[in-house]
Amino acid sequence: ERKCILTGDWQNDLGSNMTISAVNGAGQFSGLYLTAVSATEKPILVSPLNGSQHVDNLEHPTFGFTVKWSFSDSTTVFVGQCFTDDHGKETLQTMWLLRVKAKSMDDNWKATTVGTNVFTRIKVQNM
């Protein structure tokens, strides 16, 4: 009964922020991701994301998206589900895979890390 469309601004437990644009009829979306943490010394920059969510049954839809990091040769894919509590508060429960560029095939085994992130909506303070 409570709908969860991913459009809007989100923050996760690491303090990273993401803005998801309009979700089209097919459930596809794009957006921007500003990570609060990184595993590289390079300056962190806003990075593009693309993904899709289920829109057939909007109750607690699953989704996935890919962040192509603009400041390092690495990629993260997030997959998860949107949950809405009895007060209408939405959370995104996700797991991610971060793939870094291995120097050689010998280093391929250690090039992917996994983790979880929970996102909540950033409420825009009204004046």
Ligand SMILES: O=C(CCCC[C@@H]1SC[C@@H]2NC(=O)N[C@@H]21)NCCc1cc([N+](=O)[O-])ccc1O
């Ligand atoms: O750090 C990044 C980009 C930001 C990832 C932020 C993550 S995404 C999941 C989690 N959730 C969230 O919000 N932020 C974090 N790329 C790896 C850099 C790197 C490291 C090594 N190395 O360590 O060897 C080698 C080559 C490399 O290119």
